[in-house]
Amino acid sequence: MKRILIVGGGTGGTILANNLARRLRPEIDGARVSVTMLSASARHMYQPGLLYVAFGKMAPSELYADQKTLLDPVIHFHVDPVESFDLDHNEVKTKGGSVYDYDYLAICTGSRPELVSVPGLMENAHHVYTEDAAVKTAEALRTFEGGRIAIVTGVPHKCPMVPLELTFMMYDYFKDRDLLDKVSFMYTYPIGRIHSLENVAKWAAPEFDRMGVRYETLFNAREVDGVKKCVHSEEGSKVEFDLLIAVPPHKGMEVIEQNKLGTAGWIPTNRATLAMEGRNNVFVLGDTTNLPISKAGSTAHYEAEVLGENLARLVTQGGAMRFYEGKVFCFIEAGKDRATYASFDYKNPPQPRPPSRAIHWFKLAYNRLYWNSVRGLL
Amino acid sequence: MSETRIVDARGSFCPGPLMELIAAMKTATVGDELEVLSTDRGSAEDIPEWIKKVGHTLVSSSEEGGVYHLRVRKAK
Numbered sequence: 001m002k003r004i005l006i007v008g009g010g011t012g013g014t015i016l017a018n019n020l021a022r023r024l025r026p027e028i029d030g031a032r033v034s035v036t037m038l039s040a041s042a043r044h045m046y047q048p049g050l051l052y053v054a055f056g057k058m059a060p061s062e063l064y065a066d067q068k069t070l071l072d073p074v075i076h077f078h079v080d081p082v083e084s085f086d087l088d089h090n091e092v093k094t095k096g097g098s099v100y101d102y103d104y105l106a107i108c109t110g111s112r113p114e115l116v117s118v119p120g121l122m123e124n125a126h127h128v129y130t131e132d133a134a135v136k137t138a139e140a141l142r143t144f145e146g147g148r149i150a151i152v153t154g155v156p157h158k159c160p161m162v163p164l165e166l167t168f169m170m171y172d173y174f175k176d177r178d179l180l181d182k183v184s185f186m187y188t189y190p191i192g193r194i195h196s197l198e199n200v201a202k203w204a205a206p207e208f209d210r211m212g213v214r215y216e217t218l219f220n221a222r223e224v225d226g227v228k229k230c231v232h233s234e235e236g237s238k239v240e241f242d243l244l245i246a247v248p249p250h251k252g253m254e255v256i257e258q259n260k261l262g263t264a265g266w267i268p269t270n271r272a273t274l275a276m277e278g279r280n281n282v283f284v285l286g287d288t289t290n291l292p293i294s295k296a297g298s299t300a301h302y303e304a305e306v307l308g309e310n311l312a313r314l315v316t317q318g319g320a321m322r323f324y325e326g327k328v329f330c331f332i333e334a335g336k337d338r339a340t341y342a343s344f345d346y347k348n349p350p351q352p353r354p355p356s357r358a359i360h361w362f363k364l365a366y367n368r369l370y371w372n373s374v375r376g377l378l
Numbered sequence: 379m380s381e382t383r384i385v386d387a388r389g390s391f392c393p394g395p396l397m398e399l400i401a402a403m404k405t406a407t408v409g410d411e412l413e414v415l416s417t418d419r420g421s422a423e424d425i426p427e428w429i430k431k432v433g434h435t436l437v438s439s440s441e442e443g444g445v446y447h448l449r450v451r452k453a454k
């Protein structure tokens with residue numbers, strides 16, 4: 001029997017597992033193949049919803065589904081996080097003390113915000129990267145009566161569009177509250193333009209100009225002074241704030257670093273086959289790869305489809321045939337009721353179009369359709 | 379002055395090379411020279427901009443076989 005083990009039950013892992021269950025139905029029914037998933041949580045969070053929680057447009061309870069209900073029943077699912085990986089002997093050991101061996105392993109443990117890497121950020125900034133933080137951001141926005149808003153971004157971070165979306169959505173929120181004349185926005189970004197994707201930066205800069213949002217590029221936060229209410233940059237400049245909104249730098253999970261699978265928790269991954277560098281039966285997908293592409297659910301989704309097809313071939317016919325071409329699709333909320341999108345791959349850069357209401361409504365629909373998407377029904 | 383430290387960021391894409399330079403600069407002392415190797419054109423444009431903004435010195439820059447060599451002296 002060939003055993004496929006998936007570590008991580010988020011976007012990438014869930015899509016992969018259901019994809020394999022569908023493709024390998026006869027082999028699984030005939031006990032020639034098994035698919036097992038180990039995860040750290042019994043609940044699955046729809047993370048993009050956190051942005052909407054911060055603006056009171058989704059309730060925290062709407063972000064969750066019971067992971068078991070998202071998985072095809074043939075998948076063996078255990079809530080028991082992996083603590084050690086022994087790739088030379090094809091086995092992992094869990095917190096609960098169990099050992100799982102495998103023929104093929106897929107690692108999709110995601111990433112996490114690392115606020116501690118910038119002193120003062122944790123204590124003074126609001127963000128949307130956990131449920132608790134998003135709820136507190138909503139409260140901070142609701143009770144803000146005017147002043148200087150600074151947006152500070154660290155890289156890499158989950159979802160490339162969040163810094164822009166937060167800015168656009170805050171602008172509309174304070175416009176609705178008739179507060180715009182009392183609010184100023186200062187958007188900062190670590191590289192020499194206002195977004196990592198060149199065409200997205202070209203589209204967003206005139207939008208910011210029109211809205212009166214000021215920006216400083218090549219701004220990498222060094223520390224936050226909570227008493228003087230300012231952020232000092234590595235570059236020697238300073239931004240003052242009354243409300244500080246951060247998009248914190250991220251790392252992969254600690255378990256990846258502890259097991260020396262990749263610096264900062266990013267696993268060296270082949271950009272086309274998604275195999276972990278130096279291994280032919282270990283694959284990586286989603287946020288935890290070291291690939292220079294967006295850490296986004298859509299990235300994990302497209303990767304999982306490629307990997308599902310390849311793994312199914314590997315266990316039945318012996319060779320992978322599909323390559324991941326770097327496909328990513330990201331919506332960009334351009335305010336409270338307009339959105340655009342960026343669709344791109346390794347070879348073709350995105351060409352964002354003027355925002356429209358229709359794209360915004362499509363995104364809102366996707367917020368609900370996500371559960372069917374990870375079930376493999378879309 | 380210590381010998382030139384190499385920051386090998388080949389194969390990493392924007393903003394990777396710039397971030398590696400920033401991290402390396404933090405642990406360098408004034409007067410140290412660092413040489414960033416990068417295969418990413420965007421970073422080869424961003425890094426001199428960053429050096430100018432911070433006030434370090436760009437000692438030299440060249441391209442050889444698709445690899446950009448940017449030599450920086452820490453000035454403060």
Ligand SMILES: Cc1cc2nc3c(=O)[nH]c(=O)nc-3n(C[C@H](O)[C@H](O)[C@H](O)COP(=O)(O)OP(=O)(O)OC[C@H]3O[C@@H](n4cnc5c(N)ncnc54)[C@H](O)[C@@H]3O)c2cc1C
Nearest residue numbers: 008009010011012040047048082109110286287296297298
């Ligand atoms: C505010 C916000 C907005 C976003 N907006 C968008 C958007 O608009 N579009 C988009 O495409 N993406 C968006 N994203 C990003 C998207 O949510 C992630 O990129 C995506 O979830 C990554 O999928 P993944 O499978 O790699 O990791 P995750 O979905 O994070 O899953 C990781 C899984 O690994 C498990 N795990 C962790 N450690 C262990 C362990 N030791 N053993 C076993 N299991 C473990 C976890 O329990 C979890 O189930 C957003 C994210 C945030 C936070």
